[in-house]
Amino acid sequence: MNAATDYPGRQANTPTTSFLAADVGGTHARVALMRVSPDPGRGVEVLAYRKFVCADFPGLAELLQAFIDGDAQVPVRHCVLACAGQVMGDEVLNDNLAWPIHPPQLRQALALDDVAVLNDFEALGYAFDTSIARNGRRLCGPAIHADGPALVIGPGTGLGAAVRLPGPAGDVVLTTEVGQMDFAPHSIRERELLAYLAPDGGYVPYEHIVSGPGLLTAYAALCVLHGETPRLATPEAVTAAAAACSDARAVEAVEVFCAALGSFAGSLAMAFMAVGGVYLAGGFLYSMFTLLERSAFEERFLHGRSARALLSRVPVWVTEHGRHGVLGAARWYLRRGAAAGAIPRHAGSIP
Missing domain, CATH: 3.30.420.40 (ATPase, nucleotide binding domain)
Structure with missing residues (x-):
């Protein structure tokens, strides 16, 4: 349906x-x-x-x-x-x-x-168009964008995304369930995290890492992997501790979250040739913009080799859901x- x-x-x-x-x-x-x-x-x-x-x-x-x-x-x-x-x-x-x-x-x-x-x-x-960017904050990429497909992505309680395709009769928006795609680890730490979450193998969706509850899951798992007891109970507490550099596992969990989000967004941008831009939506991301800025998001978004030339031309904005x-x-x-x-x-x- x-x-x-x-x-x-x-x-x-x-x-x-x-x-x-x-x-x-x-x-x-x-x-x-x-x-x-x-x-x-x-x-x-x-x-x-x-x-x-x-x-x-x-x-x-x-x-x-x-x-x-x-x-x-x-x-x-x-x-x-x-x-x-x-x-x-x-x-x-x-x-x-x-x-x-x-x-x-x-x-x-x-x-x-x-x-x-x-x-x-x-x-x-x-709802999202170029005027929305003026009310948001540019995370990476050029200040201007080309005409073409655009993505809106939002980690919140889950992980959602949609693609907007311009057309002569008006824009068409395609819904997706890309948050349910298999999580693809990039670093050794992410592989260890995946192994902890699925010790016998099997399906782990992206939203189990790249979402508010996913950030808390990553934090708790990293504590266990380091032989520590988790002391933070909400995603907001994890981001606050990471911003204050008061908890090493919170810092590491936010690093994993931001890097994985970069890979996820870059992969979708390649899949849909999103030269019209990528909009990261939601108060959760907006509140941690500084953490995103100093994270590996951009490097992971750009991927490598020939894809980098395309993705470097895609602006990425962070905006509140509102x-x-x-x-x-x-x-x-x-x-x-x-x-x-x-x-x-x-x-x-x-x-």
């Missing part, structure tokens, strides 16, 4: 009035009340916005109801969800979500006419409606 999915019972037309757009990850959910602007030049307006901790709610229906009761204060009949994972049948499949998500049940519980679903990084792909997910979901939702002739063409454009 395609990542972007509609569910039975919805009205035929995408709304031209207010609707919900939610960006649901493993740790946080960002929810906005959106409205198509009456001004053709403005595209869509954010009427209300709030960020929630997923663990504070027993399910997504309760979380969205809290937003509707406290922030929307108007009848809402339409919703678009950008979710970590992929839609299979009537369920969004992802091991990192706080609870199961069944869009048909959600539609019924909230009395919605329409619940549309797409992958969260697919939504980011529709509202980009809900804006991208709204952009996709309204573009879909415009393509069907249900709403004015201008409504698919978000400034």
